[in-house]
Amino acid sequence: MKTLLYIKVSPRNNRSHSHKTASAFLSAYQQKNPQDKIETIDLFKLSLPEFDNSTAQAKYAIMHGEEKTTEQVKKWANVEETIQQFKSADKYLLSTPMWNFGIPYKLKHYIDIIVQPGYTFGFSEAGYKGLAGGKPLCIIYARGGSYDENSPMDFQKKYLDMIFGFIGFSEIKTIICQPTLGDKETVEKAQDKAITDAKAIADEF
Ligand SMILES: Cc1cc2nc3c(=O)[nH]c(=O)nc-3n(C[C@H](O)[C@H](O)[C@H](O)COP(=O)(O)O)c2cc1C
Numbered sequence: 478m479k480t481l482l483y484i485k486v487s488p489r490n491n492r493s494h495s496h497k498t499a500s501a502f503l504s505a506y507q508q509k510n511p512q513d514k515i516e517t518i519d520l521f522k523l524s525l526p527e528f529d530n531s532t533a534q535a536k537y538a539i540m541h542g543e544e545k546t547t548e549q550v551k552k553w554a555n556v557e558e559t560i561q562q563f564k565s566a567d568k569y570l571l572s573t574p575m576w577n578f579g580i581p582y583k584l585k586h587y588i589d590i591i592v593q594p595g596y597t598f599g600f601s602e603a604g605y606k607g608l609a610g611g612k613p614l615c616i617i618y619a620r621g622g623s624y625d626e627n628s629p630m631d632f633q634k635k636y637l638d639m640i641f642g643f644i645g646f647s648e649i650k651t652i653i654c655q656p657t658l659g660d661k662e663t664v665e666k667a668q669d670k671a672i673t674d675a676k677a678i679a680d681e682f
Pocket of ligand 1: 494576
């Protein structure tokens with residue numbers, strides 16, 4: 478039995494295009510892999526640890542090989558718990574809206590928690606090495622407008638491909654739902670295409 482971790486970002490529930498696409502993916506996946514477990518993290522409902530002064534100091538204490546204070550130990554335990562939950566999955570589905578050409582702040586917060594030296598990446602004289610990857614990851618993007626692969630305004634896909642690549646994910650599948658704002662027919666067509674792509678990828682995932 479494998480565990481698929483679904484990281485849901487949009488707070489818009491049933492009106493969310495990214496979530497609608499993810500639901501189609503998960504139904505197709507569950508049908509194909511009935512023995513697998515699907516765990517969901519809903520980032521707008523989750524209380525993530527603040528990366529405040531003592532949490533940041535804990536991170537630097539680890540990097541400099543220094544003792545952590547009692548408060549720093551407590552704060553760091555919350556960070557470790559979030560990282561362990563992330564790392565314990567076998568496969569990953571992430572669905573996210575584009576907000577201001579990038580990602581919603583809750584997803585950035587989650588990334589700031591889980592991307593940590595010694596946990597999800599390492600470095601040596603040979604350079605950086607991802608420690609969390611070698612596992613399948615599929616990212617679903619929803620955007621009000623339309624952006625082509627080389628758009629200079631896209632800080633959403635470019636950033637997520639980079640950061641998940643940095644922590645070791647080499648097999649990243651992409652599903653794009655765009656445009657989600659505009660005339661009804663165009664939006665429905667975009668949603669239908671994203672759902673078709675989601676089912677096809679889920680079938681092989
Ligand atoms: C705060 C906010 C910022 C947004 N910024 C952009 C943007 O920069 N570019 C864009 O194309 N759409 C933008 N949108 C529109 C969303 O990307 C679009 O509605 C998308 O479908 C949201 O994903 P969802 O349907 O899964 O919630 C923004 C929406 C919100 C709420």
